[in-house]
Amino acid sequence: MIVRDIAVQELGYAQHLTPQEYFPPRSKVFMLGQPHYGCMGEIIEIDSSHKGRIRVAMTVSVEPNLDSIKQKQDYYTERYMNSWEAAQLLGISSNLVARMTGIIFMLPPVGPDPMAEIEQRNKINIGLNLKNNKKNEEVNDFFFVHKTITVILPLLYNQFCFMEKKYVLAIKAQPAFSTSLFYYNNSYSKEKTAELRTWLKESEFSKAERQVCGTQTLSETIVKKIVEEVNKLSSVRAKVTKMQVRPHLLFKPNQLQGSTPPDKSVNFMLFDRVINVREGFSVPLGARGTIIG
Numbered sequence: 159m160i161v162r163d164i165a166v167q168e169l170g171y172a173q174h175l176t177p178q179e180y181f182p183p184r185s186k187v188f189m190l191g192q193p194h195y196g197c198m199g200e201i202i203e204i205d206s207s208h209k210g211r212i213r214v215a216m217t218v219s220v221e222p223n224l225d226s227i228k229q230k231q232d233y234y235t236e237r238y239m240n241s242w243e244a245a246q247l248l249g250i251s252s253n254l255v256a257r258m259t260g261i262i263f264m265l266p267p268v269g270p271d272p273m274a275e276i277e278q279r280n281k282i283n284i285g286l287n288l289k290n291n292k293k294n295e296e297v298n299d300f301f302f303v304h305k306t307i308t309v310i311l312p313l314l315y316n317q318f319c320f321m322e323k324k325y326v327l328a329i330k331a332q333p334a335f336s337t338s339l340f341y342y343n344n345s346y347s348k349e350k351t352a353e354l355r356t357w358l359k360e361s362e363f364s365k366a367e368r369q370v371c372g373t374q375t376l377s378e379t380i381v382k383k384i385v386e387e388v389n390k391l392s393s394v395r396a397k398v399t400k401m402q403v404r405p406h407l408l409f410k411p412n413q414l415q416g417s418t419p420p421d422k423s424v425n426f427m428l429f430d431r432v433i434n435v436r437e438g439f440s441v442p443l444g445a446r447g448t449i450i451g
Contacts, residue, residue: 177204177210177212177405178204180405180410181201181204181212181405181408181410182201183201183202183203184200184201185200185201185410186198186199186200186410186411186443186444187199187200187201187214187408187409187410188408188409188410188411188420188433188435189214189216189403189407189408189409190407190408190409190420190421191403191404191407194216194218194399194401196431196432196433197216197217197218197219197433198216198217198433198443198444199214199215199216199217199408200214200215200217201213201214202214202215202400205402210404210405211402211403211404212402212403212404212405212408213400213401213402214400214401214402214403214408215398215399215400216398216399216400216401217396217397217398217444218396218397218398218399219396219446220391220394220396221391221431222384222387222388222390222391222431223387224384224387224429224448227380227383227384227387227429228429231380241255241256257285258285258286259285259286259288259289260285260286260287260288260289260290260291261283261285261287261290262283262284262285263281263282263283263284264281264282264283264284264351282351282355283358284354284355284358286358286363287364288363289371290368291371294370294371295368295369295370295371296368296369296370296371297363297366297367297368297369369451373451374428374451375450375451376428376429376450376451380450381450384429384448384450388448409421409435411435411436411437411443413437413438415436420435426449427449428449428450428451429448429449430448430449431446431447431448431449432446432447432448432449433445433446433447434446434447
């Protein structure tokens with residue numbers, strides 16, 4: 159549709175901008191060339207005597223050396239086990255270990271009354287829910303870390319003693335189990351069930367962050383080592399270097415840019431150092447960080 163003879167127009171609209179208009183003095187830009195790739199700078203002026211090159215005051219920060227941490231990554235990473243190794247250490251079956259770290263539904267006592275179906279809907283998960291295959295989610299660095307095997311699983315196992323042999327045999331096939339299969343001191347107790355639910359809700363693993371299964375992440379120990387290396391340089395002041403740069407090698411933050419990367423040729427990997435180039439975001443413009451996952 160074409161509308162003719164409009165009396166009102168937007169005087170500030172311009173389809174194209176000159177370099178002088180797009181890069182006004184004191185505006186923030188980021189370097190996309192070498193040297194000082196990724197550094198943030200401030201526009202000084204556009205020098206017409208040098209074929210349109212832009213004079214920029216580039217802030218060059220000293221980056222931490224993470225090579226030593228990369229080389230010792232296996233040393234810093236916590237020891238993991240297979241399910242059968244964890245089962246041997248605990249003296250239980252591997253299927254039971256898998257279910258205890260996942261989902262085990264416990265059904266309240268069901269009788270012949272009409273409320274039996276409703277009671278079945280109130281099933282209780284007494285598993286650790288560290289990995290949910292249905293949702294394809296898992297807790298970061300859970301399986302099978304030494305802490306999980308030696309502390310968390312024995313606590314859960316002691317909370318409810320699995321006395322029925324048929325329960326252990328059927329654990330892989332059955333989705334839920336009646337409370338009659340769970341015993342505490344040879345008798346079922348509602349108070350013990352409430353105690354178990356409270357323990358599960360208040361445990362640290364219940365509040366742990368979930369992630370998609372198979373996500374590459376750095377362990378907590380390695381992250382602490384990275385923080386130590388970064389803190390060593392906190393007292394080192396950044397240097398300001400004045401240089402002349404061609405316009406196409408500068409990236410200017412634009413709120414309409416969205417999540418589009420300024421350099422599409424970059425592939426991100428663990429341990430890479432990155433810088434925030436988005437304005438109006440929760441992270442300050444120019445803040446630096448390290449990819450940990």
